[in-house]
Amino acid sequence: MRAVQYRTIGGEPEVVEIPTPEPAPGQVRLRVTAAGLCHSDSFIMGLPAEQYVYGLPLTLGHEGAGVVDALGDGVTGVAVGDSVVVYGPWGCGLCHACARGAENYCPHAAGLGIAPPGLGAPGALAEYMIVDDVRHLVPLGDLDPVASVSLTDAGLTPYHAIVSSLGALTAGSTAVVIGAGGLGHVAIQILRAITGATVVALDISDEKLELASQVGAHHVLRSDPSAVEAIRSLTGGVGAEAVFDIVGAPPTLELARQVVAVNGVVQIVGIGGGVLPTGFFSTPFGASVRAPYWGTRTELMEVLDLARSGAIHVEVERYTLDETPAAYRRLHDGTVRGRAVIVP
Numbered sequence: 448m449r450a451v452q453y454r455t456i457g458g459e460p461e462v463v464e465i466p467t468p469e470p471a472p473g474q475v476r477l478r479v480t481a482a483g484l485c486h487s488d489s490f491i492m493g494l495p496a497e498q499y500v501y502g503l504p505l506t507l508g509h510e511g512a513g514v515v516d517a518l519g520d521g522v523t524g525v526a527v528g529d530s531v532v533v534y535g536p537w538g539c540g541l542c543h544a545c546a547r548g549a550e551n552y553c554p555h556a557a558g559l560g561i562a563p564p565g566l567g568a569p570g571a572l573a574e575y576m577i578v579d580d581v582r583h584l585v586p587l588g589d590l591d592p593v594a595s596v597s598l599t600d601a602g603l604t605p606y607h608a609i610v611s612s613l614g615a616l617t618a619g620s621t622a623v624v625i626g627a628g629g630l631g632h633v634a635i636q637i638l639r640a641i642t643g644a645t646v647v648a649l650d651i652s653d654e655k656l657e658l659a660s661q662v663g664a665h666h667v668l669r670s671d672p673s674a675v676e677a678i679r680s681l682t683g684g685v686g687a688e689a690v691f692d693i694v695g696a697p698p699t700l701e702l703a704r705q706v707v708a709v710n711g712v713v714q715i716v717g718i719g720g721g722v723l724p725t726g727f728f729s730t731p732f733g734a735s736v737r738a739p740y741w742g743t744r745t746e747l748m749e750v751l752d753l754a755r756s757g758a759i760h761v762e763v764e765r766y767t768l769d770e771t772p773a774a775y776r777r778l779h780d781g782t783v784r785g786r787a788v789i790v791p
């Protein structure tokens with residue numbers, strides 16, 4: 448089968464021919480119907496050798512959708528032909544966190560050598576992929592796989608961050624979204640769908656600000672130091688009850704620190720390498736700072752239901768497997784509108 452692999456540190460992802468995998472007992476093989484490209488892929492492909500822990504060669508793709516194609520011995524609960532998406536943050540399946548569906552916070556996964564597909568295990572950027580357990584499949588029903596695949600990360604990750612901030616996002620509150628890219632443009636729609644907050648979106652690109660407006664942001668602002676004053680003024684001096692920093696770089700975290708309200712929350716979703724000093728004199732009274740990771744399996748079901756209801760959608764740029772390296776270049780350059788999705 449054909450697959451897109453990261454093969455050499457610092458190199459470009461390559462389209463290669465590799466053996467089609469067979470499902471071992473308990474596993475499921477999917478014929479991939481769609482796979483999304485995430486900025487986290489760019490991040491890991493930018494790591495130096497001493498920090499790169501995902502194995503080589505790595506078949507990329509941690510947003511996956513497919514049709515059940517073959518069942519390993521003992522698998523029940525799904526049938527060949529079922530259309531599914533893959534819940535990506537695989538855990539041990541046995542601990543307290545996993546039992547709650549929060550495999551994204553399984554404390555044992557790393558120690559057991561369990562890694563998400565595309566971030567250690569072979570991922571979705573291939574004609575076929577192996578899913579380790581049927582519990583990591585969520586039925587798509589009649590949702591379109593190409594339109595829905597990125598809900599597994601670009602939808603799920605902001606949903607998880609927003610749901611954990613719901614207490615702050617009452618009617619009359621303000622939510623700031625920094626970065627209106629793949630995750631950010633879905634974050635704006637989720638905030639509109641499930642909270643009463645006024646949504647202020649920030650980006651450095653005019654095209655992304657236009658997209659942010661189109662998907663429901665009440666206000667859009669250039670992401671620079673002048674945004675602090677603008678947000679203060681929009682909120683009558685109070686600041687934002689919740690800030691979702693989907694960039695996470697030093698300047699955006701500094702901005703988040705300066706605009707978060709008393710008792711507010713900063714959710715650091717982006718992995719841009721910034722640090723936010725938290726302390727009595729550096730963040731407002733009562734403010735909390737959190738760095739959430741991905742989301743829970745039940746939250747993924749809720750995100751799919753939001754899409755089913757028409758409340759949220761992903762803006763998709765569609766590419767073939769052969770076009771994947773070029774699509775990754777666009778993602779790296781910040782020119783993808785919404786999410787790049789590969790259809791093998």
Ligand code: NAD
Nearest residue numbers: 485486487626627628629630650651670716717718740741
């Ligand atoms: P993306 O490239 O699609 O979007 C990033 C957006 O940020 C772009 O619109 C870009 O113009 C904008 N941007 C860049 N610098 C900015 C700045 N200084 N101020 C405001 N906007 C700026 O990326 P994505 O796939 O949406 O991922 C966003 C971030 O979230 C990445 O860091 C990614 O690694 C991370 N991520 C984290 C998790 C998690 O579990 N916490 C999950 C998925 C992705």
Ligand code: ZN
Nearest residue numbers: 485487509600
């Ligand atoms: Zn991701």
